[in-house]
Amino acid sequence: MTLPRIAIDAMGGDEGVRVMVEGAALARREHDRFKFLLVGDQQRIERALEDHPGMAGASEILHCDDVISGDELPSKAIRRAKTTSMGQAVHAVKRGAAGAAVSAGNTGALMAMSKLALRTLPGIDRPALAALLPTLEQHDVVMLDLGANTDADARNLVQFAVMGAAYSRIVNGFERPTVRLLNIGTEMIKGTERLRDAAAQLKSATGLAMNFDGFVESDKINRGETHVVVTDGFSGNIALKAIEGSARFVTDLLRQAFTSSLRSKFGFLVSKPATELLKHHLDPNNHNGAVFLGLNGVVVKSHGSANARGVAQAVTVAARLLENRLTDRIAADLGELGPDFNGRGLET
Known part of the structure; x- marks a missing residue:
């Protein structure tokens, strides 16, 4: 093909x-x-x-x-x-x-x-920036929005969930990915009114190719228990940079520890296979390629500092989304929400 x-x-x-x-x-x-x-x-x-x-x-x-x-x-x-x-x-x-x-x-x-x-797809008010983040499991987690929209109402969050689930089905192969909204707690009484409204809408929606499972806290994003994490662009960008900063902190701390003494240097040689695996897992080039979801076309954003391997990863993401007809999948999933959602009936 x-x-x-x-x-x-x-x-x-x-x-x-x-x-x-x-x-x-x-x-x-x-x-x-x-x-x-x-x-x-x-x-x-x-x-x-x-x-x-x-x-x-x-x-x-x-x-x-x-x-x-x-x-x-x-x-x-x-x-x-x-x-x-x-x-x-x-x-x-x-x-x-x-x-x-x-x-x-x-x-x-x-x-x-x-x-x-x-322009945006019919039924999408705003596009969202989605990226893949590493987890403890064999799959990555899809997270959106990561900065395209500093604010988002309940309707936007529901749309993001639909788009993120479609993306996860393509890149991770899950038939019904688990979707959660980022919140300050997992109890349904926690968070802002728009978060609770979005959760209620997703919980009551039928026919969607996802498993909506309430809320997730930021310290659980990389555990691998959630396939899609949905939030507004302001919170998402802060969470992303905190995760990236923590990853750099861990790698820098290990580097300092392994060069602090002769015994540490010997320990580094013994543990080098494990540290190389950690380095590979945390390398942003291996997860490069954020996607603007919700547009009438595929646009992929590569890290500005990405090396050739990272750019190749972004190109491969673009090709995979074309091959699997991402925009068609999102449009079909939006259709499952029904006329109440696609009209103006959704509370924000």
């Missing part, structure tokens, strides 16, 4: 063209069905492609040398959507020249451009 082309914003990210092209090439070595539209400065892309001869027949270059900076305001960046590599990559999805777009650039600008160009 030949997949639709994936548009790569080759100018985004901390290291730009070299890493983005290398990541795409690495993804294609593992999945030779992938085809690319590389958007960016043509001369720089051509030089990068010289190191990856297998990419020549699988890639087309769309020249664009204007770049969105990492600190540019979305309101300003969106005015240059038609002249920048990020905007052109998203527009390629809109006009059907690509099936998905991948960028490691400015998150806010990417969201604004994607929402304006692709």
Whole structure:
């Protein structure tokens, strides 16, 4: 099966063209069905492609040398959507020249451009940013929203739950993923009114391909007991950064402990297989590729600091969502909520 082309914003990210092209090439070595539209400065892309001869027949270059900076305001960046590599990559999805777009650039600008160009699916008020986080089990946990919406009402949270469950079914293979709302406690009396309202709506909904199981606290996100964690973008972004910071703290603490003395260095050699496994599990490149769910198209956000392996992971996520028709799944699941939800009857 030949997949639709994936548009790569080759100018985004901390290291730009070299890493983005290398990541795409690495993804294609593992999945030779992938085809690319590389958007960016043509001369720089051509030089990068010289190191990856297998990419020549699988890639087309769309020249664009204007770049969105990492600190540019979305309101300003969106005015240059038609002249920048990020905007052109998203527009390629809109006009059907690509099936998905991948960028490691400015998150806010990417969201604004994607929402304006692709619009949201019928029944979705706002798109949400979803990512995979490691757990103690063999599967990752899907978490959303991670920053696209600083505020969300009950209706938005229900929509996020539907989208997150559809995403989890694709990436983790669960037929009915367990979905929980992030809260300050697991008792149904805890949390804000909008959280309790969203929980009541999800609990009463029938026909959804998920197992809604109430609330989860932040210290249980990575235990593996929950497949999808749903929250607003403000709380989600704080929780994500706390998790990432804790992971860095643990790895830095271990590094200090293992280099503090000769005995510690010997202990490190003995325990190296275990520490390497820990390092692999916590490496964000192995979980790279956040997705804007709820759009009429697939847009994947790579970490700006991702290496080639991380970019390859983001490209693979985009291809997997195309192959499994993510937008169709979300639309079908929304239909199961019924007319009361899809109308204006849901309390917020």
